[in-house]
Amino acid sequence: MIEREAEWTGSSESIPYQPTKVVFLGLLSFCAFIIIVAGFLFWYIPSVGLVNIHPALPIVFGVVLAILSLILLIGAIGLSLAIIKGKDIFLSYKFRGILIKFFLPLMMMLGGLLRIPKLKIEQSFIEINNQLVRGMGKKFKPERILIIMPHCIQYIDCKIKVTQNVRNCVGCGKCEIGDLVGLSDEFGIDLFVSTGGTIARRKVYEKRPNAIVAVACERDLTSGIQDAYPLPVIAVLNKRPQGYCMGTGVDISDVRNAIRDFLG
Numbered sequence: 001m002i003e004r005e006a007e008w009t010g011s012s013e014s015i016p017y018q019p020t021k022v023v024f025l026g027l028l029s030f031c032a033f034i035i036i037v038a039g040f041l042f043w044y045i046p047s048v049g050l051v052n053i054h055p056a057l058p059i060v061f062g063v064v065l066a067i068l069s070l071i072l073l074i075g076a077i078g079l080s081l082a083i084i085k086g087k088d089i090f091l092s093y094k095f096r097g098i099l100i101k102f103f104l105p106l107m108m109m110l111g112g113l114l115r116i117p118k119l120k121i122e123q124s125f126i127e128i129n130n131q132l133v134r135g136m137g138k139k140f141k142p143e144r145i146l147i148i149m150p151h152c153i154q155y156i157d158c159k160i161k162v163t164q165n166v167r168n169c170v171g172c173g174k175c176e177i178g179d180l181v182g183l184s185d186e187f188g189i190d191l192f193v194s195t196g197g198t199i200a201r202r203k204v205y206e207k208r209p210n211a212i213v214a215v216a217c218e219r220d221l222t223s224g225i226q227d228a229y230p231l232p233v234i235a236v237l238n239k240r241p242q243g244y245c246m247g248t249g250v251d252i253s254d255v256r257n258a259i260r261d262f263l264g
């Protein structure tokens with residue numbers, strides 16, 4: 001292990017995980033502003049025509065829009081408070097769905113317009129998601145938890161096939177798979193090494209876990225959290241000393257902590 005870490009000096013493609021909640025809070029505030037403006041425009045513009053159909057229609061339409069806007073604003077405020085305080089505030093984890101389904105796509109769009117690197121938004125999202133999932137305080141039995149690893153974590157020249165059965169690993173120490181099998185045995189939790197998102201989704205569908213600990217890059221973790229929702233996912237970012245998709249690694253203590261958060 002020591003020898004392997006010493007080799008990892010990082011590469012130009014190896015991006016440090018430095019999630020900043022400020023990015024997320026800024027975008028969230030911007031989203032809230034857009035919700036207010038959009039709500040008003042959606043009410044005002046058709047109202048001019050709706051009144052010709054029935055005099056009460058603009059009011060009905062306005063009330064419906066106001067309720068929708070209010071739900072989204074409460075979601076944004078609840079999430080913001082949870083982010084600022086660093087803990088669950090008034091069941092803010094309930095807003096995880098609004099965050100994943102509504103705010104994240106909107107933030108990605110706004111981030112693109114404002115030229116905020118996608119990676120930064122994804123890192124922030126992963127951090128906030130983990131905080132909300134931990135804030136749920138839900139505990140699960142080991143057999144109901146699934147650990148998903150990307151195939152690129154395996155030592156590139158290892159000839160052993162671990163994607164079919166991770167127990168094929170002989171624990172030679174050239175990659176973290178051996179340590180992860182040890183974790184899997186220690187806690188009695190299923191470990192799966194996936195060759196891609198589709199295979200990972202199929203595994204989740206077949207096993208039907210109650211909670212997931214996932215290791216991958218920002219992009220795959222973000223899409224994985226979205227796909228797995230409403231399942232709680234604690235996402236652990238991989239290490240990329242040689243860049244993406246090759247010779248990646250993971251901090252075993254991060255995986256251990258994620259497991260403990262679910263086990264209690």
Ligand code: SF4
Binds near residue numbers: 158160171173178179
């Ligand atoms: S730890 Fe397991 S998977 Fe990794 S190189 Fe050794 S035998 Fe292969």
